[in-house]
Amino acid sequence: MPRLFLLLALSATVAGAQSPAPMALDSYQLPNGLNVVLAEDHSAQVVAVDIWYDVGSRNERPGRTGFAHLFEHMMFMGSGNVKTGDHMALIDAAGGSLNASTAEDRTNYYETLPSNRLNLALWLEADRMRSLNVTDENLDIQRNAVQEERRLRVDNPPYLKLVFEYQYAVADTTACFPYAHSVIGSMEDLGAASLDDVQQFFNTYYAPNNATLVITGDFNPDEARSLVQQYFGGIPRGPAPPPLAACNQPYNTGQVRRTVTDVNATLPAVQHVYRAPATTSEDFPALELLASVLGDGQSSRLNRAIVREARAASASQVLLNALGPRRGPGTFTILTVSNGQANADSLDKLVATQIARVVSEGITPAELEKAQNMKRAQLIYERQTAFSRAEAIQRNIMFSGSPQAINNEIDAYLAVTLADIQRVAGKYLVPDNSFVFLATTESAQ
């Protein structure tokens, strides 16, 4: 068995020593409340600018679901010195890339550029933070674009409605409205959004004191500081955003089962959704490693048991908070798609059996170590590009309280024990805490 010994030796090395060099971070705050973090790195001639606004779908009110995302689109419609569409045209022309996305807890806007164009990204972000161009025409254009996006990305592809919409049913609209509705929102609510809503949202949430700017990559720190001061320094502070609607989501309220027809699917599927705690909860690292043991890689439990041994599924995927971390309750989702041999009911039983086994027996030391090493590798891979470094810094600021937390982010995962894993499995992955969506294809109906 020499191979096994070699492997153990390797694993020990991996768990012991392999960490990237600590990241040097320079963080400060402008008098108007804008948080700034600079992370210099000259490994490529590229610079990334990433702004997180502390607002997402969780800040929406009833009747206005989907609004945070609709607003994100409005941020591309021009501002005081930037014509509609020019934001993208200017970045494109410089050879850069950009995007924005909305999740439950945050909305991000980012650009990656050749290093000599840092000033362009900063100027564009500052201009729309200073003076967004809010018009009825722009709102109508983006309302249509978002509704089209919903059709294209949520309603039309197979299985995605399960993830983007149905899984929000696990939170109760009365007890926890912030996490009980989807980010994409309802067509009807999107139709109801008014110009006044847009202006108010901008005034409330898009102020420097509700934003964090991270710059990573190949730049001169003195120049970056001076550009940030010149472009963002004059933007006035906004009022403190209102408190979030209450979220008192109870756990274990009894299993709910629903059968849904996925007209776009050619194979049946089942989605198990368990209520999960906040990302900031002390149970979270253990739950995340458990998700990895169940769903990450060919050697994961679900792949071995359901795809390979039972030969029932083409894939089984575990998603802990599909759109990103949350400061409120989350979802632990298992989506399993048939390979054509099994119907939704038998897939459901197969998954449930695997979950029950983890609850009753826990996992093995090798599985825990594997999950820890996979997490470590993931954190290292994130360091490869300027943009993914910026996102990792932002994540640590929002969910761990400081950018420096990035340098010991792995510790909480290495501290997880086998007992922790079994405890969180028994606490969250129980039938009473779950929603089961049995997705049948149209022809099966």
Add this chain to the structure above:
Amino acid sequence: MNTPPVRYPGRRTIARRPRTTTILQLSAVLLLTACASSSQTRVADDPAPAQQVQPAPRAAAAPAADTGFPSSPPPAAPVQPAEFPPFQEATLSNGVRLVVVENETLPIISLNLALPAGGVYAPEGKEGLPSMLAALLTKGAGERSAEQIAEDIESVGGSITAGAGSDFLTVGVGGLSSAAPLAFELMGDVIARATLPESEVELQRQQMLSGLRLQQGQPDALAQRAFLTTLYGDHMYARLSTPESVEGITRAELVSFRDRYLKPEGALLVVAGDLTLAEAQRLAENAFRGWTGAPPATPDVGTLPDRDNPVVVLVHRPGSVQSTILIGNTTFQPNDPRHYASVVANEILGGGSQGRLFQILREQKGWTYGAYSSLSRRSGVGYFAAQAEVRTEVTDSAATEMLQQLVRLRTEPVQADELSLTKSTLVGRFPLTIQTASQVAGAVRDARLYNLPGDYLQTYRTRLAAVTAPQLMNAAEHFTRGEGAVMVVVGDASKVYPSLSQGAPGPITIINAEGDTLQPSDIAESAAAAGAPSLLDASRLRASRDSFNVVVQGTPFGAMVRDLRQEGNEWVLTDSSSIAGARQVTVVRLGSDLSLRSVTQRGSMQGRDMKVNVTVTNGTASGTAATPLSQFEERQVNATVPAAAIDDNSLPTLIAALPLAPGATFQIPIFSASTGGITPHTVTVEATEEVTVPAGTFNAYRVSVAGGQAPTTIWVSAQAPYRTLKLAPVGAPLEIVLVK
């Protein structure tokens, strides 16, 4: 299942949506999905700053400190001299070429081995064999079973993958750099000592078959398949796996292919990350010990079709609300000097959100979410393709516009400023594509695999920057030529065919998702039978009793009472009307999901009795009808009723159960119990407005119903409770208004 993900240098990918959404790629999709994506933006055609009038400044007066804010974009800082990152090359004792991109900043490594053993090498009728073999390589090799391979590499935070494209079979291993010995050992085992267990062969066969079935539901995948098979004709690049070919592959054939083609001569190993050339050489020599030999000469890849004119393939996807349009042609060998000009031309046409296709199809016309074009390299002749997903109704217009833009690209010289802007964009983008060690390695790999000139990567930017307008037109003239061009449309052929057949650039072949040829006469029938699902949402309705007045030019002319109630698991709609001496009572029974169960109608008109009795079971309507249309003679009614059908009597009530929203449009088959006919109608929400009826003033959707003999406008309350407020046949002085 097609080409390996060979990244085109300088081609941006971030703003695109993924081409396919198999569950395995779900995580990646999710990240993109919540995005507005940069492609959400809209660019004004008019260069004048028309949108400048109403900025919403954060404060009434700009503070003094803000005076330093420039009112126009800051100029670019000086460009630093850019060199392609260094890499080293060597040849191993067994002939494998080795490339090492050393980068010690992060403790990770990646290995990628490519061999000329892709799809074109598959025996006739065994399409998909190289893909199946690739997947099986990691399912048992050396001393390890499939489970042990996965377990061992994943335990050190790494991964192993293998796949086959048209030209190459590739194996990739990556992980933390401390796992380098394991990574090389696994690479050597899977390439030279795979065990190909029979049970794994069967499992892989099932996976491939379900993968092919999944693809049949994906418009992108359907379009790509129809495009490649038609474009390449008898050439090997047209040979894609099918359920039949996958069913027929045996283990013996896999073993024989492996023994013939997986040989070190001609193979390329690229190593990137925290490892020196010497270490990589030592580990690779050890891992590949005993693996020797050369593959047979490249097979005859066949000839490209010789067609004078374009051809059109329409892939029928019943119920599709969008059409995917793909137009393209073959290009040239990978080292053709026209490559650089083609890259620039492609960028101008459809490289991103500033491309002409995006600007016109999306920004000006609003037909699509995105429209792009791309060039794909192959070892042999590559291809160009322009693609858009558009709303069904505008399919023919969008296809015509796309063709028009191809003509423009090859006939109209590009303006100097557009050319220089595009070139500087491409040059500026290059550093973004080589940020990581494995990206650098990928670029080197492609350059070597395609036998590009030795200095290709180092001179790439300079050569792009030297492209001239005539060179660009010359390149475009080649890849947008009509001879041999292919247009594929994936959509609901019953809606698309009539208009498409009028302006198509060539003869149209209609096929279904399985690739079987259909006749135009097959389409309508299959559409009705397969049909779309019902769009009705019963939760929008509630039991109620509504009274309406029938008014002609302000004068009451009759009355109607609509009673909607639930009985057990059925909805029962009773409609009693008395109009100008004619009386009529209609009872429509509907399932809990509002599917039609029966229609009974009694009435008298012109002194004659009217009677309809029709029941619907499993999508088939049967019964009798005696109406004015049949001169009050009793006629048999037999018809197939699609799931989405709404009975014409209940439409004015059930319209409130549609998910109405501003701008929404629905295609709905309307069933007439009197004749058994099905007529497609278009229901469109035209506006949101206030409407005043005797029952009060309401915020309402104005909905047009078109497609039947009498187009009608119906007003439905825009907030719950949803109900019909008013009906007005277009062009008639008649209105039906809600009284209470």
